[in-house]
Amino acid sequence: MxxxxxxxxxxxxxxxxxxxxxxxxxxxxxxxxxxxxxxxxxxxxxxxxxxxxxxxxxxxxxxxxxxxxxxxxxxxxxxxxxxxxxxxxxxxxxxxxxxxxxxxxxxxxxxxxxxxxxxxxxxxxxxxxxxxxxxxxxxxxxxxxxxxxxxxxxxxxxxxxxxxxxxxxxxxxxxxxxxxxxxxxxxxxxxxxxxxxxxxxxxKLPEKHNSELATRIKSFILEYYPNPTLTPATIAGHLGISTRHLHRVLATFNESYSGLLLETRLNKAAQLLATPSQAIVSISDIAWSVGFVDQSHFARLFKSAFNTTPSQYRSSLRQP
Missing domain, CATH: 2.60.120.10 (Jelly Rolls)
Structure with a gap:
């Protein structure tokens, strides 16, 4: 053991x-x-x-x-x-x-x-x-x-x-x-x-506890974001809390589970698109690697976040 x-x-x-x-x-x-x-x-x-x-x-x-x-x-x-x-x-x-x-x-x-x-x-x-x-x-x-x-x-x-x-x-x-x-x-x-x-x-439960619990939730998202089936219930079960309490803790800091997960996946995708060693990897494979199962959905979300498409974002970084 x-x-x-x-x-x-x-x-x-x-x-x-x-x-x-x-x-x-x-x-x-x-x-x-x-x-x-x-x-x-x-x-x-x-x-x-x-x-x-x-x-x-x-x-x-x-x-x-x-x-x-x-x-x-x-x-x-x-x-x-x-x-x-x-x-x-x-x-x-x-x-x-x-x-x-x-x-x-x-x-x-x-x-x-x-x-x-x-x-x-x-x-x-x-x-x-x-x-x-x-x-x-x-x-x-x-x-x-x-x-x-x-x-x-x-x-x-x-x-x-x-x-x-x-x-x-x-x-x-x-x-x-x-x-x-x-x-x-x-x-x-x-x-x-x-x-x-x-x-x-x-x-009363000290505010510091909520802060530390929020940090654990974010750390779990950061570690398991590539899993397309990751849900709030998965994280709540791992932390020994209810799903409702998870959402309540994040709301205390004006954050949401879906927002944190989406932000993490898009930022990781942008990092991969900007990495020279990933230049031969298709955009669909990059989307899949960060947890998106639908490439078109990924492209729409990426453009909304970065004001450019994934392919345009990658191309712009190759220009001298």
């Missing part, structure tokens, strides 16, 4: 893999190296058991942790050693979490979320053990979806919020089914995750 950059971050580990360290120390070493530096305490010591699975999901890491009763803490000194700011979104799938963070002291029940800032100290206690699904998110990425995440840290999220159910379901599906055979590209799944975070946080 070809490994893309996100899949290269995938990893599984459990305390049964520990060889040179006691289970608790091994768990502390793994989470500190792979998630964020922290201290871990447990009365179970050598009988402590834990497992960890990570999936790379575009710019974020999903960490699925299952562990015995323990207490985790992150000091001011640990936070200062991190050069890039990250946030952690924890979903308590099973077991409550007692949180002390940013002047907030709260208990996160099963089924709820809590947001942590790795730039600030915190203490988490899992008195009953835990199955915890977390997302390790760069601050700049999270702010695309939640413009002011610091106002949410340390507080229970998702309680009584209908939008929390889809986010719970998405994380649970990731944890249970894995991402090795996911039908959508991981960057699409990352966008879906980010959008659900915005819903749970009750914030």
């Amino acid at each position: 070809v490994i893309n950059p996100s899949e290269a971050r995938d990893r599984r580990w459990s305390t049964s893999d520990a060889r040179d360290l006691a289970p608790l120390n091994a768990f502390k070493a793994v989470v500190s190296a792979e998630i964020a530096e922290m201290s871990v305490e447990s009365r179970l010591q050598d009988s402590f058991r834990a497992s960890w699975t990570r999936y790379g999901l575009g710019p974020i890491d999903l960490n699925f942790l299952e562990c015995d009763a323990q207490k985790t803490s992150r000091s001011i000194e640990m936070a200062k050693r991190d050069q890039r700011p990250f946030f952690e979104l924890l979903y308590a799938r099973k077991g409550r979490i007692q949180v002390s963070h940013c002047d907030e002291i709260s208990e996160i029940p099963s089924g709820a979320f809590v947001l942590l800032s790795d730039q600030k100290p915190y203490s988490l206690e899992f008195p009953d053990g835990s199955v915890c699904l977390t997302a390790h998110m760069p601050e700049d990425w999270l702010r695309q979806w939640v413009p002011d995440p610091n106002r949410l840290v340390g507080k229970p999220l998702g309680l009584g919020v209908p939008w929390s159910l889809p986010l719970q379901g998405l994380l649970t599906a990731f944890a249970d089914a894995g991402l090795e055979t996911a039908p959508l590209p991981r960057f699409v799944l990352a966008d879906q995750f980010g959008a659900m975070c915005a819903l749970v946080a009750n914030v």
Whole structure:
């Protein structure tokens, strides 16, 4: 299987893999190296058991942790050693979490979320053990979806919020089914995750997201414009959005799918007609190569755009 950059971050580990360290120390070493530096305490010591699975999901890491009763803490000194700011979104799938963070002291029940800032100290206690699904998110990425995440840290999220159910379901599906055979590209799944975070946080979708999505739509057109059967539904399905949303995003920037596709095909045709090495290629073949199946239709559109026919355009470029 070809490994893309996100899949290269995938990893599984459990305390049964520990060889040179006691289970608790091994768990502390793994989470500190792979998630964020922290201290871990447990009365179970050598009988402590834990497992960890990570999936790379575009710019974020999903960490699925299952562990015995323990207490985790992150000091001011640990936070200062991190050069890039990250946030952690924890979903308590099973077991409550007692949180002390940013002047907030709260208990996160099963089924709820809590947001942590790795730039600030915190203490988490899992008195009953835990199955915890977390997302390790760069601050700049999270702010695309939640413009002011610091106002949410340390507080229970998702309680009584209908939008929390889809986010719970998405994380649970990731944890249970894995991402090795996911039908959508991981960057699409990352966008879906980010959008659900915005819903749970009750914030409006930032304009920046629309801009980035429009860029992806244009990039897809630029790559696949030669395909005469390319449709908005094809691109929308690839990006994991509805066709209606695709048109709405482009309309935000006074653009349309048909206009972008036509402009791309005509510009590419003009480039080919102006290329000396393509001089022996017929105009009909050039039209076909950029996605037009009807040469006469291509000629009419080309003349409308460039105020000259394809053959006249090619001839004019050969004149001294």
